[in-house]
Amino acid sequence: MSPATATKASKDAGPSGTVLSADRQRALLRQMLLIRRFEEKAAEAYALGKIGGFCHLYIGQEAVAVGSIAALQDDDYIICSYREHGQALVRGIPANNVMAELCGKATGCSHGKGGSMHLFDAKRHFMGGHGIVGGHIPLAAGIAFGVKYKGGKQVCLCYFGEAAVNIGAFHEALNMSAVWKLPVVFICENNRYGMGTAFERVAALTDVAEHAKSYDMASGEVDGMDVFAVYDATMKAVAAAREGKPTLLEVRTYRFMGHSMSDPLHGVYRTKEEVEEQKKRDPIAALTHHLRDGGTMDQAAIEALDAEVRAEVDQAVKFADESPDPEPDALFHDVLADGHD
């Protein structure tokens, strides 16, 4: 990434034609830092037993959520797998409420009922984290179907891991999205592993984008460590989606942590060296370099921003700590929605 690349990429950004302003570039960095610091605190809170169950961190993949959601309008829809803390934060769910949800508190964005894998925010069109691999891909198509049905102009961004490409739901959803010309962008975050399994061990072809061809769908391969590249590719895909042309983006990224908090960072399935090597592609380091080299931010400004984000995250932990559990009665609430049409 260099200023030139960033500018050039931005020029290619499709209908918007926007070159990202310095302010927006700073905003992107802030979001990426927010995710990073948030996830670090989540790891701590998990170790302390404040968070339970499965907790999948986003460290290493920040540029994907940040770059892609930057291409959205506020009323566009987002839907994710269980690895969705990053998207939730970028979409604007306050860190307080995300952390509170991770801790199962009543103030959590799912009122303590969902947990790490099931963050929801209906008002912000954040359509959830979902736990069954591939299960939310048809939901994304359905949301896009709803938009189109009502004559809306929104799109739906759908995030999933590369391992989901091997499951039937992915294919059924892609086909129908293409047949019905739905405003949806499928973002495959290819971090090379599904849990402890390298993609090439379980996929006949590791070229995810190839699948788009079977559905007569546009596709793209994107460097997921480059937030601008992700932004550009998503801008294009979103513009097409608004015209009823879905796209499948394969975004190449890497997860710097274990699959979930209960899994090892490395081991039989990947080496320590590989992880170290990959960390040299840290998307946050790349962006700070770029901003520093281009003179957009100096080291002091970057550190100040980081401190600001750390404070926000500390506050989120405090908020979660001090928040109450749901009332015992909540156990029986919301099994069914009240009322009728």
Add this chain to the structure above:
Amino acid sequence: MSPATATKASKDAGPSGTVLSADRQRALLRQMLLIRRFEEKAAEAYALGKIGGFCHLYIGQEAVAVGSIAALQDDDYIICSYREHGQALVRGIPANNVMAELCGKATGCSHGKGGSMHLFDAKRHFMGGHGIVGGHIPLAAGIAFGVKYKGGKQVCLCYFGEAAVNIGAFHEALNMSAVWKLPVVFICENNRYGMGTAFERVAALTDVAEHAKSYDMASGEVDGMDVFAVYDATMKAVAAAREGKPTLLEVRTYRFMGHSMSDPLHGVYRTKEEVEEQKKRDPIAALTHHLRDGGTMDQAAIEALDAEVRAEVDQAVKFADESPDPEPDALFHDVLADGHD
């Protein structure tokens, strides 16, 4: 189809290098006629209430089963959807036992428990007709897995309709077959309709073979009205499968009858004219022409063969009529298999 084509096609027939002898060509015609006459009688028996439930005829598609199974050894495996009378007959299950099964008799190849959609013959490696669209495609991969596991040299031929390409099981099975290099050939009988739905209305891309690319798999498009073309393509695919290279064949064919005996021949989803037009491509007419033009059989010989086949089918009806129902006790047999390993 012309003698030249046939000869040429046969010459291209891959590893076997066989040019089909006149005897074998006559045998193919006999098999195609057997299916046609059998299905005509099945329609009659259905109308008379001797056959119940769903009954899917193979008329129009005879060249597919006949041409492809001609490329097999006797111990190769065959697995099908519910539209499997043709394959069952070609594999050598006596017409008597197939008709008896359609009539639910104890002498049926599934002892009256299966019916039209569930013909089985373990001894002949006929692994069944299956009723859930796409459901048997993973079974085919599993059979091939079993062959490979035991170091066998057989292949498994798996037949399904084009509509099954839209369902997840197809994709999951193709991927694993490719990853594990299984000896299987996927034969998509593209008769253009799934029940009353034209493929192009529900598939983003009607080019079935394109899907093979996503699985790094060989593929082929074949004229399913030309028994020699089907034979040649299958020979090639079977030879590759024996070396651990699965293939997806799209065989273009047409069904001359309604989807099942309870569905209309034409109507809103296809016109009478279209059906009439397609009937000009009748695979049996094409083959008889070829044999006559090439001097392999004269009209009298063809008529004699047809008469022989009709007699065989009449006998099958008689056999089924005279066969007993299963004993009432059979209701409770074979829910579980006896014994242990």
Add this chain to the structure above:
Amino acid sequence: MPTLTYRDALNQALREEMQRDPNVFLMGEEVGLYQGAYKVSRGLLEEFGPQRVVDTPIAELGFAGIGVGAAMTGLRPVVEFMTWNFAVLALDQIVNSAAKMNYMSGGQFPMPIVFRGPNGAALQLGAQHSQAWESWLAHIPGLKVVAPATPADAKGLLKSAIRDNNPVIVLEGEMLYNTKGEVPDGELVIPIGQADIKRPGNDVTLICHSKTVTVALKAADLLQEAGVSAEVIDLRSLRPLDEAAIIQSVTKTNRCVVVEEGWHHCGVGAQVVDIIQRDAFDHLDAPVLRVTQADVPMPYNKALERAAKSSPEKVVAAARRVLYLD
């Protein structure tokens, strides 16, 4: 009152609800151009157009999920399964998405969706096409499950289902589509969760639903000939169950037989028995007996299939046993 088939009653309910609310749409295999595999959606494509009557590929898991996603945006999808046999492929979306979305989002995503289609055996369709899924579906909190037996109930319950803000499973019956009955014109909304006394009686309660209502009514006729007065309770709704109606009847008759189409082990009848012995223990003069499908996959052969299914004769035999008449 007009007489309609069960099929046309469902068609009327769909049509009226689609006229009433533009957010209601129908999707499924063959529902549009082909007018429905069983013609339940006849004429709807013509009236409402392809945007609201959507033909899908054969992809039950996918289109069920698309329905759920559409419901998340506030639409009211009616998802037709050509038969419930194929819906087994879509259970992940029904159970994990539809039934849980509102709960796990803390109440943010009500799920106004209907999944419907014919359930259970027809005639000689063989093992894979003859399955009654009601006990599986009724097991799941977050769903409602109805199984209407008559044209009027079909219309009234489908309308309720469409208007409900929760996922409602509507179990129809291929063998019911042609049956006829009186159906009030226009507004007919039957609340979900209410059983119906299809025939009053005093000596024994016969509990049934869907296709077994006819079976129970025939059994009641036969019992009448033997001087036994049977009360026939049609559950109509399997989740929630109308426990009060069940208990009230059994408290009166002191004897009960539960008939259902599906398998015995962990069937709907087991739950009904559990409720009765728990809440009417002191009123029972005999154990409750059940009549269900034989514990086998459905055989194709006609005679075997008939033997596998519940029948008036089997219900009568069970009733005579709880009456200690044999």
Add this chain to the structure above:
Amino acid sequence: MPTLTYRDALNQALREEMQRDPNVFLMGEEVGLYQGAYKVSRGLLEEFGPQRVVDTPIAELGFAGIGVGAAMTGLRPVVEFMTWNFAVLALDQIVNSAAKMNYMSGGQFPMPIVFRGPNGAALQLGAQHSQAWESWLAHIPGLKVVAPATPADAKGLLKSAIRDNNPVIVLEGEMLYNTKGEVPDGELVIPIGQADIKRPGNDVTLICHSKTVTVALKAADLLQEAGVSAEVIDLRSLRPLDEAAIIQSVTKTNRCVVVEEGWHHCGVGAQVVDIIQRDAFDHLDAPVLRVTQADVPMPYNKALERAAKSSPEKVVAAARRVLYLD
């Protein structure tokens, strides 16, 4: 006798059966290189190689079907689901292919296949990862279903399952894997279909299986303190059910509580109740009561989750009620 964890007991069963019969192989997600998501298959890849310990893509429907196909050629596949939550995607293959193949082929295709993995809730895994499927699976003829609670039962039942010529569902428990118990070395084969008296008693029968065995045993301790002698019956096999063992105990105690992990409506307990009231009607001094998961999707919050699950206290309360102590 050696003491083993439940995990290692399963591992031993797999290893011994794979040593014994070259047709036995294991397939599933992460079973090989990663040594199993819950390490049940530790060391098997190294001992038996990648042909017999097969890592699959995330494609539950597909690999379950591949297992069934392999069984059709005479192999004896053991298909591991990382958890049964994901197996809901594979139900078509389990129900329509595995459970029906032998029947609909007229006995030509026995189906010697095992489907196994952890079932039910662990801790705070949320609604989609906390499901107990036993009543669904036990509903289906053509399957056998076991749910071992102890390491010895785990070993003995898994070995039986692998040797059985029918599809056997083995329901394990994430919360059980670390529990310890004595396990005989080598040959230990526990016949499928036999319940086990985990604690004898006279005043009330507590029926349980899998994780709820510990719950029932703790409840029995608490009841003992109150002078009540409870008999704890571990069903172990849910299809077939050991009806004789159930009836024998209830005939002695005249009172019964059934505990299970899953939901109430149409649960395994409902079937147990049905059997008891049918066959021990005259021996019952009180209605049978049930303790189950609350009728809600599993909430994430720790306190709510605890409240949703069955507990010794809930079992004691139910037992006191059937004993008319409150």
